[in-house]
Amino acid sequence: MSVPAFAELLERLLFTPGRNGKVALIRQWFATQPDPDRGIGLAALAGELNFRTAKPALLRELIATRTDPVLFAMSYDYVGDLAETIALLWPEDARSNAPPPGLAEVVRTLDGAGRGEVPAIIAAWLDALDSGARLALIKLVTGGLRVGASARLAKVALAEWAGQEVGEIEEVWHGVRPPYLPLFAWLEGKGPRPDPAGQPIFRPLMLAHPLEAKDFEALHAPDWRAEWKWDGIRVQLTAGPGGRRLWSRSGEDISGSFPEIIAAMDFHAVADGELLVVRDGEVAPFADLQQRLNRKTVTAKMLKEFPAAVRLYDLLFEGEDDLRPLPFDARRARLEAWHERARPPLTSLSPLIGFGSMQELAAIRDGARAAAIEGLMLKRGDSPYTPGRVKGPWWKWKRDPLTLDCVLMYAQRGHGKRSSFYSDFTFGVWRGDELVPVGKAYSGYTDEELVWLDKWIRDHTTARFGPVREVERHLVLEVAFDAAQRSTRHKSGYALRFPRIARIRRDKPAAEADRVEAVEAIVAGSLAG
Structure with missing residues (x-):
């Protein structure tokens, strides 16, 4: 099966919000795709494919030969996703009459190619594909799917398709390798259960x-x-x-x-x-x-x-x-x-x-x-x-989370469904008259709040640094977190552990946000304990 079929799966996964809907799509993939393609798709969703010669830097170099670098920089800043930007900018007039590559062909060719051969190979494939399939190919070879389907979800879908417990799948998972032919043979009743033969395998954990x-x-x-x-x-x-x-x-x-x-x-x-x-x-x-x-x-x-x-x-x-x-x-x-x-x-x-x-x-x-x-x-x-x-x-x-009132400093676009929104937020506290960063959060808000935040950021941008926007120091966010710790990576000298946005404090002036002394007190209290 060709890359366009995998592209259709990725697109449907991306725009299917519910877990059950995603599981149904992956189950259908297992039921309708032939070997070894269905196993390669499974490996891609599970993050088990690794092409050491096909890295994001190589893709950047390729698009630099096909389009204006200023146009690429502006487009990447707007889109926020490297693979999507390249897929959209790749010249349509370069389309060749070559048939689109199959998944098995992609894996076999990249595994056998030398480093110097890879750029020409990938460029030829991109020439043979439309924008949707180009996006799927880039995400496949760089391992950056980001379609809301984790390795666990892929295993759940595989278990449901086969009528097995997911724990049974995980018991043998590390005893097989992509494209998982013995695994599929066992699940379809065409072969024995894969035997790890004494190898140290992972047993699924019990969770709370x-x-x-x-x-x-x-x-x-x-x-x-x-x-x-x-x-x-x-x-x-x-x-x-x-x-x-x-x-x-x-x-x-x-x-x-x-x-x-x-x-x-x-x-x-x-x-x-x-x-x-x-x-x-x-x-x-x-x-x-x-x-x-x-x-x-x-x-x-x-x-x-x-x-x-x-x-x-x-x-x-x-x-x-x-x-x-x-x-x-x-x-x-x-x-x-x-x-x-x-x-x-x-x-x-x-x-x-x-x-x-x-x-x-x-x-x-x-x-x-x-x-x-x-x-x-x-x-x-x-x-x-x-x-x-x-x-x-x-x-x-x-234990109950801690909270601080922080000021939004920078924002960056997210990935996948959030690639069009500024959804990653860097925030800080006051040290004297200066704001110093203490963390970054990308969760905790509702969809409605995200739309509001995105518009606020666009309306209050003061500077741009590549994909990052600096904003006016006006908006206060109540940030919940589990702990604070010293950090040499943050200008404040501190970082918050597991921060998330608890509330948008539109009612609070930025000057009344918390100060670095509040973070120091939290750290001092934990160290004293």
Whole structure:
């Protein structure tokens, strides 16, 4: 099947707002497309395609040979998306009579091409396609789909199409590679279930729902176990005779960024925990862990300055013994016994929190901010380890967010459905008579508020820096966030953790917005705790 068919799928995904509608479109793709194209489409949606010779910089160089650079700069500033800008500007008079490439042809050709051959190959394909198919091709080869379909959604669609549980798909996912021919053969009853043959594979994590007031009122204290919700990233440690892997909560292999954790995994088990930076037994701020995330090269200095460790929550496998069907209390006992026996370096057990009543637990949770902890996790003592987000057995009970009144400073267009709107906002607080940035947010507002914000930004622009607009320092935004931390990347010296727009304060003069001293006090309070 050709790239235009994939282009139609992407366009329909982009303009289909609901989750169920997107799942239906992807299911139809699996049902109607032949092998290997349907598997290549799946890999693209799941972010599993990587063409090392086809990068955005190469596409920029190509469009520079076909159009005026000033026109491109102005168009990119207006459109806000590189792939869409190139697809629209590529000269129509260059259209050739060559047939459009197939998905399998694109993958096969780019995998076998040398770096010097790739520009001419991609240019010839762009010449053979219309603007919609050009957009799909560019997004395919650069990995920037942004159509509101995540890897998880693609797996859900695959499971629904095949009549399987999504957990079954994820159990074998890391044992197959694009275009997933053994996977499709199994799902269609034409082949055996893919066997990872002892390889360290990812098992889907059990997730929790946010605890709301009505849920809290129904809880009976003796049924529940409580743990701290540490401010790191959830990980799974998988080790055995077939190898060792460290997985993120979405199943991304992050082993390369944390070689010391991999080196310490001299065991045969699958464990669930929280990846943190820990110094002298104390958990460091999340900003320290960010220094280690997504690093392709980890230096000796980085290992020393940002030492990683894992707080363990659960034990899924001990050797070949699958513990997931056991109740939490039994798994916890196995985890404690295993950890005492194996003593894996760079790990510790996340302690259980004792409490006699839910009111006592609420008081403990209220002290989480002073302890620089996100909140609590509540788990039923009789709960098995069930993949996915099943409501009821586990709850996450985060501390209430903090808020600051900040002044909008800069805005930038978003991506995908938001590429026509200024939807990414940089904001700051006062230091003397100067505004200094403390964060960037792109969520929290309604569609109606986004339309209003976009018009306000266009009407109050004072300067442009490429895709970024600087605006008059008049608009106050109430920003909610989970924590504040020191930052060398921000002129203020501070950054907000998980900021989102809580309210547009049209009623408040910018001069009355918060000052940097308020951020300093929040950071000082968390460090004192």
